[in-house]
Amino acid sequence: MVNEVKTNIGVGCYNHPDRTVVANCPNCGKFMCRECAEKNKSKLCDSCEKERIERAEQEIKGQAKAIKQDSVGELIKVAVISIALAILGFCIGQGSGQEWMMAWIFMGFPWGWKIINQLMTGNFMTWLLIWTQKAWLVAYIIKFVLAAFIGMFAWPIKLIITIYHVVSAKNLEKKVAGGN
Secondary structure (H helix, E strand, O other): OOOOOOOOOOOOOOOOOOOOOOEEOOOOOOEEOHHHHHHOOOOOOHHHHHHHHHHHHHHHHHHHHHHHHHHHHHHHHHHHHHHHHHHHHHHHHOOOOOHHHHHHHHHHHHHHHHHHHHHOOHHHHHHHHHHOOOOHHHHHHHHHHHHHHHHHHHHHHHHHHHHHHHHHHHHHHHHHHHOO
């Protein structure tokens, strides 16, 4: 409920000049009657409320466009890296009957490596080096194998999440453009 503003100026509401003024727009200062003051949740006059909504819509449109561009760029990056590494893995495994398995392992390696790096903080890597009697090469081979194994599961998940982000961003952009 809006408290009445005592005014002796003798002016009425900007929209209803014959009504008593109870508030003024916090943005532009226009005098408002009770009906106009309670019309918008923001307590702004109609023209300031319209401007506020238009600014918010423009900001949301810009954010939706940026999200879509970032998501599409990420999808392209995931696809290009995956395809290049799949071809490499397929070529390495060719003739051994393991072409597809090698392609799968190679596709996921970058994302497995990223996960392993996040999991293997300094303390874990120190422990691994101690466990392998400070044989850093053995420690990195273990890390490499773990990354390849984890990557086999991580890259499909990464691909699905990236596609989901692209679709969500596209839907958000459509919704904002449509004004829904």
